[in-house]
Amino acid sequence: MIKLSNISKTFNTGKPNEVKAVQNLNLEIAPQDYVVIVGANGSGKSTLLNLIAGSLLPSAGTIEIDGQLVTRLKDFERSKWIARVFQNPLSGTAPDLTILDNFRLAALRTQSKDLLIGTTAQFKADVKDKVALLGMGLENKLDQDMGTLSGGQRQALTLMMSVMDECKILLLDEPTAALDPRSADLVMKTADRLIKDFKLTAILITHNLKDAHYYGNRLILMREGQIFKDYSCESKLSLTQNDLFSWFS
Numbered sequence: 237m238i239k240l241s242n243i244s245k246t247f248n249t250g251k252p253n254e255v256k257a258v259q260n261l262n263l264e265i266a267p268q269d270y271v272v273i274v275g276a277n278g279s280g281k282s283t284l285l286n287l288i289a290g291s292l293l294p295s296a297g298t299i300e301i302d303g304q305l306v307t308r309l310k311d312f313e314r315s316k317w318i319a320r321v322f323q324n325p326l327s328g329t330a331p332d333l334t335i336l337d338n339f340r341l342a343a344l345r346t347q348s349k350d351l352l353i354g355t356t357a358q359f360k361a362d363v364k365d366k367v368a369l370l371g372m373g374l375e376n377k378l379d380q381d382m383g384t385l386s387g388g389q390r391q392a393l394t395l396m397m398s399v400m401d402e403c404k405i406l407l408l409d410e411p412t413a414a415l416d417p418r419s420a421d422l423v424m425k426t427a428d429r430l431i432k433d434f435k436l437t438a439i440l441i442t443h444n445l446k447d448a449h450y451y452g453n454r455l456i457l458m459r460e461g462q463i464f465k466d467y468s469c470e471s472k473l474s475l476t477q478n479d480l481f482s483w484f485s
């Protein structure tokens with residue numbers, strides 16, 4: 237469970253360019269919920285995700301994960317719970333390293349105590365099995381440099397690395413924004429499958445209203461740093477795509 241209580245984030249406090257990016261926001265997310273967040277540019281979506289991830293610390297309020305207060309913990313201290321996929325497929329992976337070495341790096345990042353991790357034949361076999369689940373044939377290219385793959389393939393692999401970390405929470409910040417429609421579709425389907433298979437709690441930020449309508453079991457509209465609408469699974473089912481479009485007109 238993720239619990240945000242009276243969370244606010246103000247940038248440039250007291251200066252002429254002060255921005256109240258998130259204002260007194262309360263949010264509880266149950267385990268295995270898949271929450272989709274939409275909202276106009278500047279409505280505070282990424283700030284909210286950054287606050288949950290710990291890459292930004294709040295100006296006020298508290299954040300709990302699984303009942304533990306994490307408000308002042310930095311992002312690397314929250315990495316045992318949280319994995320993150322960003323917009324840019326280049327940001328999640330190292331282009332000059334092979335697919336396998338990228339998986340080794342990801343494993344080291346979260347299990348940094350054991351420097352032997354990733355060097356065993358068992359690790360390679362595990363990676364091969366997991367990559368095969370993506371259905372892209374990449375399990376036969378583990379020694380190929382990541383930089384030679386398409387953006388969609390890299391995002392799919394980033395997703396798989398995230399779930400192999402054994403994290404329970406997956407944060408997706410416009411993961412398909414830089415992809416062509418076919419690759420975007422593939423990445424969204426892959427994310428949906430991995431979220432279900434690995435029983436993850438997930439939060440997706442998207443500007444794609446079709447995806448927002450189709451994916452997830454809860455839909456939140458942000459406006460001016462606050463939650464403006466919050467639809468549970470049942471009430472979301474009664475919404476049409478046109479309803480979502482009308483929020484932005």
Ligand SMILES: Nc1ncnc2c1ncn2[C@@H]1O[C@H](COP(=O)(O)OP(=O)(O)OP(=O)(O)O)[C@@H](O)[C@H]1O
Pocket residue numbers: 247248255256257275276277278279280281282283284
């Ligand atoms: N590091 C920062 N310093 C100053 N202002 C910031 C910073 N980060 C975000 N902001 C401001 O906070 C507000 C919310 O930004 P945020 O990126 O959270 O919006 P968003 O809903 O994710 O927008 P978009 O859809 O464009 O990505 C905006 O006015 C933005 O300019």
